[in-house]
Amino acid sequence: xxxxxxxxxxxxxxxxxxxxxxxxxxxxxxxxxxxxxxxxxxxxxxxxxxxxxxxxxxxxxxxxxxxxxxxxxxxxxxxxxxxxxxxxxxxxxxxxxxxxxxxxxxxxxxxxxxxxxxxxxxxxxxxxxxxxxxxxxxxxxxxxxxxxxxxxxxxxxxxxxxxxxxxxxxxxxxxxxxxxxxxxxxxxxxxxxxxxxxxxxxxxxxxxxxxxxxxxxxxxxxxxxxxxxxxxxxxxxxxxxxxxxxxxxxxxxxxxxxxxxxxxxxxxxxxxxxxxxxxxxxxxxxxxxxxxxxxxxxxxxxxxxxxxxxxxxxxxxxxxxxxxxxxxxxxxxxxxxxxxxxxxxxxxxxxxxxxxxx
Amino acid sequence: xxxxxxxxxxxxxxxxxxxxxxxxxxxxxxxxxxxxxxxxxxxxxxxxxxxxxxxxxxxxxxxxxxxxxxxxxxxxxxxxxxxxxxxxxxxxxxxxxxxxxxxxxxxxxxxxxxxxxxxxxxxxxxxxxxxxxxxxxxxxxxxxxxxxxxxxxxxxxxxxxxxxxxxxxxxxxxxxxxxxxxxxxxxxxxxxxxxxxxxxxxxxxxxxxxxxxxxxxxxxxxxxxxxxxxxxxxxxxxxxxxxxxxxxxxxxxxxxxxxxxxxxxxxxxxxxxxxxxxxxxxxxxxxxxxxxxxxxxxxxxxxxxxxxxxxxxxxxxxxxxxxxxxxxxxxxxxxxxxxxxxxxxxxxxxxxxxxxxxxxxxxxxxxxxxxxxxxxxxxxxxxxxxxxxxxxxxxxxxxxxxxxxxxxxxxxxxxxxxxxxxxxxxxxxxxxxxxxxxxxxxxxxxxxxxxxxxxxxxxxxxxxxxxxxxxxxxxxx
Numbered sequence: 001x002x003x004x005x006x007x008x009x010x011x012x013x014x015x016x017x018x019x020x021x022x023x024x025x026x027x028x029x030x031x032x033x034x035x036x037x038x039x040x041x042x043x044x045x046x047x048x049x050x051x052x053x054x055x056x057x058x059x060x061x062x063x064x065x066x067x068x069x070x071x072x073x074x075x076x077x078x079x080x081x082x083x084x085x086x087x088x089x090x091x092x093x094x095x096x097x098x099x100x101x102x103x104x105x106x107x108x109x110x111x112x113x114x115x116x117x118x119x120x121x122x123x124x125x126x127x128x129x130x131x132x133x134x135x136x137x138x139x140x141x142x143x144x145x146x147x148x149x150x151x152x153x154x155x156x157x158x159x160x161x162x163x164x165x166x167x168x169x170x171x172x173x174x175x176x177x178x179x180x181x182x183x184x185x186x187x188x189x190x191x192x193x194x195x196x197x198x199x200x201x202x203x204x205x206x207x208x209x210x211x212x213x214x215x216x217x218x219x220x221x222x223x224x225x226x227x228x229x230x231x232x233x234x235x236x237x238x239x240x241x242x243x244x245x246x247x248x249x250x251x252x253x254x255x256x257x258x259x260x261x262x263x264x265x266x267x268x269x270x271x272x273x274x275x276x277x278x279x280x281x282x283x284x285x286x287x288x289x290x291x292x293x294x295x296x297x298x299x300x301x302x303x304x305x306x307x308x309x310x311x312x313x314x315x316x317x318x319x320x321x322x323x324x325x326x327x328x329x330x331x332x333x334x335x336x337x338x339x340x341x342x343x344x345x346x347x348x349x350x351x352x353x354x355x356x357x358x
Numbered sequence: 359x360x361x362x363x364x365x366x367x368x369x370x371x372x373x374x375x376x377x378x379x380x381x382x383x384x385x386x387x388x389x390x391x392x393x394x395x396x397x398x399x400x401x402x403x404x405x406x407x408x409x410x411x412x413x414x415x416x417x418x419x420x421x422x423x424x425x426x427x428x429x430x431x432x433x434x435x436x437x438x439x440x441x442x443x444x445x446x447x448x449x450x451x452x453x454x455x456x457x458x459x460x461x462x463x464x465x466x467x468x469x470x471x472x473x474x475x476x477x478x479x480x481x482x483x484x485x486x487x488x489x490x491x492x493x494x495x496x497x498x499x500x501x502x503x504x505x506x507x508x509x510x511x512x513x514x515x516x517x518x519x520x521x522x523x524x525x526x527x528x529x530x531x532x533x534x535x536x537x538x539x540x541x542x543x544x545x546x547x548x549x550x551x552x553x554x555x556x557x558x559x560x561x562x563x564x565x566x567x568x569x570x571x572x573x574x575x576x577x578x579x580x581x582x583x584x585x586x587x588x589x590x591x592x593x594x595x596x597x598x599x600x601x602x603x604x605x606x607x608x609x610x611x612x613x614x615x616x617x618x619x620x621x622x623x624x625x626x627x628x629x630x631x632x633x634x635x636x637x638x639x640x641x642x643x644x645x646x647x648x649x650x651x652x653x654x655x656x657x658x659x660x661x662x663x664x665x666x667x668x669x670x671x672x673x674x675x676x677x678x679x680x681x682x683x684x685x686x687x688x689x690x691x692x693x694x695x696x697x698x699x700x701x702x703x704x705x706x707x708x709x710x711x712x713x714x715x716x717x718x719x720x721x722x723x724x725x726x727x728x729x730x731x732x733x734x735x736x737x738x739x740x741x742x743x744x745x746x747x748x749x750x751x752x753x754x755x756x757x758x759x760x761x762x763x764x765x766x767x768x769x770x771x772x773x774x775x776x777x778x779x780x781x782x783x784x785x786x787x788x789x790x791x792x793x794x795x796x797x798x799x800x801x802x803x804x805x806x807x808x809x810x811x812x813x814x815x816x817x818x819x820x821x822x823x824x825x826x827x828x829x830x831x832x833x834x835x
Binding site for chain 1: 376377378396397398399400401403404407581584585586600601602605
């Protein structure tokens with residue numbers, strides 16, 4: 001058995017133990033949240049007693065994302081944290097009634113753990129950050145701010161409303177979209193020009209491109225870029241490394257409000273710019289499953305739908321089918337558990353009538 | 359020819375191979391004919407940041423030289439082996455590949471080449487026609503004295519999102535080469551062949567490579583191209599073009615909704631015009647925006663629909679290699695199936711009948727020699743509000759409707775080409791005054807008969823240039 005196989009085996013043992021602990025917490029009447037305690041009342045089995053390993057979570061079936069929509073949001077607050085200050089975060093950038101998740105310290109924990117993986121040369125301790133991403137009722141802004149703080153810096157933020165972006169995109173108002181992007185980037189330029197200790201940047205792929213059309217990252221003093229929020233294709237990855245970053249380190253991530261953030265397997269030219277992400281296990285687990293049967297994990301190298309399980313004492317979400325698809329990859333040295341490669345929006349072919357001759 | 363030719367992105371004429379490749383396949387066999395590099399939006403946007411440099415470099419050649427390059431490129435386009443990716447491609451292979459990926463018959467592909475050839479060879483007359491300025495090509499493009507017209511660019515780039523339907527439409531953006539405006543092209547996913555070949559011919563003719571940028575890509579990069587280019591041109595369905603219609607910088611080439619309009623006299627003598635109407639519907643496989651998708655007559659509509667159905671039903675699907683092939687197939691069978699289903703769904707609404715069903719052999723949706731076809735379809739509609747009355751599809755399809763002749767000008771709606779078969783001066787004048795008709799043919803002229811020296815849907819010359827008053831007087835000694 002190779003060293004990696006041994007470490008993968010140990011990671012599985014840790015995951016199973018953590019799964020038991022988290023499930024027992026959420027289904028204990030003293031500590032669990034109203035949602036899961038009510039859920040338990042309708043079951044003919046006892047999760048606290050019968051979930052002995054991660055695989056047992058399959059018994060919950062698929063988590064319905066509608067359960068997160070609307071209120072009362074306090075049904076998600078574990079009794080064990082009832083006296084703690086509660087954050088409520090919204091997910092997604094779409095319109096309509098948002099989905100919510102509550103948090104106490106999860107976002108701080110997630111980003112403190114992420115910080116340990118950042119290299120100090122390119123993301124220097126004590127330097128300040130620019131958060132060029134969605135603001136408002138999302139956890140990302142607070143998370144990046146915490147990341148900056150935990151590394152001894154401050155975080156400058158801009159205003160960005162992704163729901164407005166979605167709205168004008170759906171209406172096809174492309175020039176307006178460009179104007180809004182420019183408005184957001186202009187805010188960033190002001191910060192970069194006024195504060196020379198800003199060396200680290202969080203942004204989305206689109207805003208990274210837009211920013212680099214207006215300023216040289218090198219001349220602006222940016223040495224590290226943490227990128228996430230939307231899909232990153234291999235071609236974007238190559239383009240960023242070759243034409244945008246000018247030597248700055250690049251930390252692509254995949255994440256959302258439910259999961260926290262999955263880190264990338266360290267860059268290796270043999271990957272041909274494919275990005276492989278590994279979930280912050282055991283706090284979250286990503287699986288690639290058969291789109292027609294989410295209980296079936298696909299073999300390594302095959303594509304399927306991304307399924308997320310969030311496993312913290314603040315928030316328990318088993319078997320959540322994400323709106324993404326990806327390729328399943330084996331454990332790697334840095335992360336001895338499964339990874340997901342080439343994440344992209346989940347798509348099922350839908351026929352559409354072509355009107356007109358073009 | 360290798361099994362998998364590489365089609366790179368062209369950035370200022372330089373090949374760039376993307377990490378992401380899309381296979382371009384023979385629709386019949388699935389054989390991969392080329393791997394096409396895909397551009398990401400950011401790359402397109404970043405290149406367009408340098409459009410002014412590109413434009414400035416292009417001004418190093420004169421207008422006359424640019425026109426001469428186009429004229430030289432005509433023969434090269436038609437005859438030469440030209441670089442395509444990492445190999446060369448001759449004209450016969452060009453039409454074979456084009457047919458294989460678009461399901462257009464080889465003979466039709468060859469005929470479409472001649473439209474490109476004409477545009478290149480006749481560039482001077484084309485520009486005279488578009489500009490309506492006889493002096494344009496006689497002396498100097500940029501007037502330098504007196505009160506001669508002077509033209510200034512309305513921007514430093516033309517971004518074009520290109521279609522797949524018919525290679526002849528590429529003739530529409532070619533004048534940009536002569537006008538020395540750098541081109542940023544997003545080719546159709548199934549028909550990248552023509553823009554690459556035009557570009558290669560121009561390069562061989564001496565045109566500066568730096569002015570040619572080609573970005574095979576998805577819709578997002580296409581949108582970026584239109585948003586960032588100074589001037590744009592988009593070919594697309596109603597939804598796609600609507601997005602850009604209000605932007606002001608993009609010339610729209612959407613559904614044509616072209617029509618043949620008969621007056622009372624013509625309706626009474628319809629046999630004389632059957633060839634004109636049939637040709638309007640079915641020429642070029644019904645794939646053009648200038649194909650008629652509707653025929654309006656004041657009377658005898660059912661009889662006209664019946665006669666037309668008998669006429670178009672003789673156009674049968676056949677092998678794409680058949681020199682007499684007159685019907686295009688669908689490289690993506692699901693699109694044909696969806697169109698077929700939409701028509702069948704429309705027929706469920708009372709007031710419409712597929713008259714061709716009586717005459718055609720087999721079903722509308724059929725498969726021949728590995729290609730999926732939709733056979734020509736004539737729908738009789740009892741009124742112009744029927745869901746099938748004002749539709750345009752990518753095959754010979756037309757509705758026939760009875761409309762009083764004097765109501766036609768008010769009800770014609772957006773119409774790229776209207777062929778009005780009438781001698782009534784009042785009716786002609788009303789059609790002439792209609793702002794909804796882009797091209798007006800009066801008399802038995804097929805809707806598809808195009809004079810390329812006339813403006814089409816918009817006028818590229820004035821889309822790219824504007825006339826400026828220029829006055830000059832020598833400084834006193």
